[in-house]
Amino acid sequence: MNLRLTTLSEVEVEKDSKAWFRSVDARLYFLKGDRKMRSMRMEKVLVSMMRLVLAFTFFSSIGYTQIPPKMNYQGYLTDSGGTPIHGTVTMVFSIYDVSSGGTALWNETQSVVVNQGVYIV
Numbered sequence: 001m002n003l004r005l006t007t008l009s010e011v012e013v014e015k016d017s018k019a020w021f022r023s024v025d026a027r028l029y030f031l032k033g034d035r036k037m038r039s040m041r042m043e044k045v046l047v048s049m050m051r052l053v054l055a056f057t058f059f060s061s062i063g064y065t066q067i068p069p070k071m072n073y074q075g076y077l078t079d080s081g082g083t084p085i086h087g088t089v090t091m092v093f094s095i096y097d098v099s100s101g102g103t104a105l106w107n108e109t110q111s112v113v114v115n116q117g118v119y120i121v
Helices: 008-061
Strands: 074-076 087-096 104-114 118-120
Touching: 104 118
Parallel strands: none
Antiparallel strands: 074 118, 087 104
C-alpha cells in the first residue's frame, strides 16, 4: 500500500495556489471582456465619425450642384486667311433642341470685343 503523508501546510499551499490560479483566470477573463468593450467602443466611435464625414460631404456638396446663372464662353476668331481679328464684332449665340439643325430654344446677339483674335463672353 502506498501512503502519502501530507502536512497541513502543504494542503493549505495547494488550496492557496488553486485560488490564486482561479483569480488569475478571472482577471484574464475580465481583461478579455474589457478589450472586447474597448473594441466595441472604438467601433462605435469610428462609425460615428464616418457618418459625420459622409453627412458633411453630402451637405457641403449641395451648394455645388446648383446650375450657374451665367455661362462663360471664350474663343479664338480669325478671318478666312487665318489672321486674328481685332475690334468689335457682332455675334449671335443660340441653343438648339438637337445637336444639328432643329429649332432654336434660345438666342442672343451681343457686341463682343475681340483682341488679337481672343474673345470672352
